[in-house]
Amino acid sequence: MPIRPRPITYHCPKCQWSKTIQPRSDALMPGDRVDTCPRCGHTDLEETTQNRPASLLEKIRAAFTQ
Ligand SMILES: [Zn+2]
Numbered sequence: 001m002p003i004r005p006r007p008i009t010y011h012c013p014k015c016q017w018s019k020t021i022q023p024r025s026d027a028l029m030p031g032d033r034v035d036t037c038p039r040c041g042h043t044d045l046e047e048t049t050q051n052r053p054a055s056l057l058e059k060i061r062a063a064f065t066q
Pocket of ligand 1: 012013014015016017037038039040041042
């Protein structure tokens with residue numbers, strides 16, 4: 001069963017640039033990762049995984065598997 005990856009928000013503490021990326025699959029593609037700020041070149045970006053509430057389908061699945 002494929003798990004839909006959570007979106008990742010990158011934030012540059014130096015110039016306040018930020019971007020949210022929704023990975024297309026479990027395997028991150030090269031374009032899904034941001035290591036360097038495209039605006040100021042800062043390399044120590046903050047990485048935040050978005051926590052979204054589970055969908056109705058996910059709740060039903062969880063109820064049946066417990
Ligand atoms: Zn920056």
